[in-house]
Amino acid sequence: MQRQLSGLADLPLDEAALSRLEKRLGRVHAHQRLGVERDHEGQVFKKRLGLPHSKNSRLVPRLIEAVLKGTGTYGRGLRNAARIELRHNIIPLTRLPAALNGFSILHLSDLHCDTSERAMLRVAEMLGGVNYDICVITGDYRGQTFGPFEPCLRGFAAVRSSIRGPVYGILGNHDSIWMLPHLEQMDVAVLMNEAIAIDRNGARLHLAGIDDAHFYRTDNIEKAAEKIPHDECSILLSHTPEVYRQAAHAGFDLMLSGHTHGGQICLPGGFALTLASVLPRHLGAGHWRHQSMRGYTSVGAGTALVPVRFNCPPEITLHRLVPDQG
Secondary structure, three states: OEEOOOOOOOOOEEHHHHHHHHHHHOHHHHHHHHHHHHHHHHHHHHHHOOOOOOOOOOHHHHHHHHHHHHOOOHHHHHHHHOOOEEEEEEEEEOOOOHHHOOOEEEEEOOOOOOOOHHHHHHHHHHHOOOOOOEEEEEOOOOOOOOOOOHHHHHHHHHHHOOOOOOEEEEOOOOOOHHHHHHHHHOOOEEOOOEEEEEEEOOEEEEEEEOOOOOOOOOOOHHHHHOOOOOOOOEEEEOOOHHHHHHHHHOOOOEEEEOOOHHHOEEEOOOEEOOOOOOOOHHHOOEEEEEOOEEEEEOOOOOOOOOOOOEOOOOEEEEEEEEEOOO
16 A cells, blocks of 8 residues: 655655654654655756756766866776775774773775775775774765665675674665665664664673764754763764764764765865865864764765765775773
């Protein structure tokens, strides 16, 4: 049976699938995420019919491509985008239990699997030589912000087969809420304003994840943190680092993010022309600190808008947690 969703676009939804989504997320969260997503799809459809729509314009990427091709640098940018780097990052945390000293987290972000095929082949190849305790994925599995997601899932399945051990993830602003059950079928524990406790050697570490805070605004840090004891070490996964203030005041020790691509096309020295986010520039890439909370913003492994990178190498990141001695 199918029915229309009140307040959403006039497209039928499968009753059973919707019911499962409501049960998984809660009715308000599910309808809010679905509503904004379907509004966005409708705007894109109107634009394709020739109606005015300011977002997701293809003019900007076409102009960028034209300039790069005209200057003979487009091919170099393509090659740069496939040269994934493995970055190592040591993170001292005051509340980290001694038993978790050296706990390692493989951090993947902004894979854009369907539009970054060469990069994903390299990521899958690299993962065989990396050792870690858990893997976290901070959103944007899909390349476009609309349309079919099956190609993205096929691309991610190849990457997923190379990841060992527990995998935890969140959704980004490019991802459809309908991808959630498919990711969980691939044994990715998707945290939707939720938290889990990781037990190692008699010690506990809390890992929370929020829904997209950039475009969908369906994040709920309060809900994600409500069952975490205030005196225990906790990590927040947020697709965008834009909620750094809220995360710090909620008492998280560490926030791992992506979304910015580090600018993707940067001036020499790594100065980003744009971060597509409202936040201080030092939070746009790499490690940072806000008050007592540490953070790391991955520049991501894939590309968006145009499949090139300049002065901003793509990355997968290996974080190692250590007790803060100072």
